[in-house]
Amino acid sequence: MPDRTDSPVQQSHREPVLDGVRAFSIVFVLMSHWLPLNAIRPGSNQAIGEFGMALFFVLSGYLIAGQLLKRVSPRVFIAHRLARVLPLSWLIALIVGLVWAFDPPRLIAHLLFYANLPPQQLTHPLEHYWSLCVELQFYAIAALLLCLQPRWTSLVIPALLLLDTTYRISQSAVNGSVTWVRADDILAGAVLVLLLNGPARERVRGFLAAPPWPWVLPPLLYLACALPEGGNPLNYFRSYLAAAWVGSLLCQPAASPSRWLSHARWSWLAAVSFAVYILHAPLAATWLGSGDLLEKYAKRPLLLAVVLLLAHLSTFYFERRFTRWARCYGERQARNAEPSHG
Numbered sequence: 001m002p003d004r005t006d007s008p009v010q011q012s013h014r015e016p017v018l019d020g021v022r023a024f025s026i027v028f029v030l031m032s033h034w035l036p037l038n039a040i041r042p043g044s045n046q047a048i049g050e051f052g053m054a055l056f057f058v059l060s061g062y063l064i065a066g067q068l069l070k071r072v073s074p075r076v077f078i079a080h081r082l083a084r085v086l087p088l089s090w091l092i093a094l095i096v097g098l099v100w101a102f103d104p105p106r107l108i109a110h111l112l113f114y115a116n117l118p119p120q121q122l123t124h125p126l127e128h129y130w131s132l133c134v135e136l137q138f139y140a141i142a143a144l145l146l147c148l149q150p151r152w153t154s155l156v157i158p159a160l161l162l163l164d165t166t167y168r169i170s171q172s173a174v175n176g177s178v179t180w181v182r183a184d185d186i187l188a189g190a191v192l193v194l195l196l197n198g199p200a201r202e203r204v205r206g207f208l209a210a211p212p213w214p215w216v217l218p219p220l221l222y223l224a225c226a227l228p229e230g231g232n233p234l235n236y237f238r239s240y241l242a243a244a245w246v247g248s249l250l251c252q253p254a255a256s257p258s259r260w261l262s263h264a265r266w267s268w269l270a271a272v273s274f275a276v277y278i279l280h281a282p283l284a285a286t287w288l289g290s291g292d293l294l295e296k297y298a299k300r301p302l303l304l305a306v307v308l309l310l311a312h313l314s315t316f317y318f319e320r321r322f323t324r325w326a327r328c329y330g331e332r333q334a335r336n337a338e339p340s341h342g
Helices: 016-034 044-070 073-098 102-110 127-146 151-171 184-195 199-206 213-225 234-249 256-262 264-283 295-298 298-335
Strands: none
Touching: 016 044, 016 234, 016 256, 016 264, 016 298, 044 073, 044 184, 044 213, 044 234, 073 102, 073 127, 073 264, 073 298, 127 151, 127 184, 127 264, 127 298, 151 184, 151 234, 151 256, 184 199, 184 234, 199 234, 199 264, 213 234, 213 256, 234 256, 264 298
């Protein structure tokens, strides 16, 4: 593996290959929700969706752990994360809550991101907010770690990952939207950053630089995401396989899968992927997704076009206002923290 002067932490949110993985994951999520893949092979819709969400979460954990290692201010971290997530998710939740007449407690559960916790209050067409709940709850843990000594990061996150995997195995929990059966994907992405920047980083990078991994891990990950009747023990390793694949792509930039995912064609879709995810389910619950089987699938191209158009407008003309504010806030905090030389 070629030597890099900048660490993966410094480049975690700029690596072109990560844009490709992010775009790849949203494509899989849309396929799982909008295409009749089960007609080809039973269980394919769920497997493809699990694959996409595992990658989404691993990327999120990778980014957040990078912030933890750089020891950003807790206030700056919270400002950046909330400015990224809240504007569009709150706007859509309020619109959906009004149109679908959510009762106040149910709407509040979605707005405060605990609707996925028992007793679950996830409601159509905001069932997909379960993933936002998992994300925001992890942000709370990350903000707490930023308030503690740095060594707690390298202790708490791996411990939580192992505890979560142990819990899933003990409960035979291979699927679900509750945080403690899904947070392992985010935690695995966070552990990946810790490994790539820890004392054993050279050995870890050397292992992930083995040529077969970018090719072998995706089919293994798909098998881990498949949930046939009778269970799937490989599912307990889904998080580790997803994180290992992302790590292998980072450690092998010259490999064909890495070069393909690093192409500039993916950058726009990666940029709008969050908005696509938020918008795709509510819009599919409108006229755009209605009708009998033939009519519904005939509308799919129109539905996709509307989602992509609105996602573009939201990302670059609505959400960007808030992310710019957060960036400026972070820059002001950094300037204020600089020692005076007067």
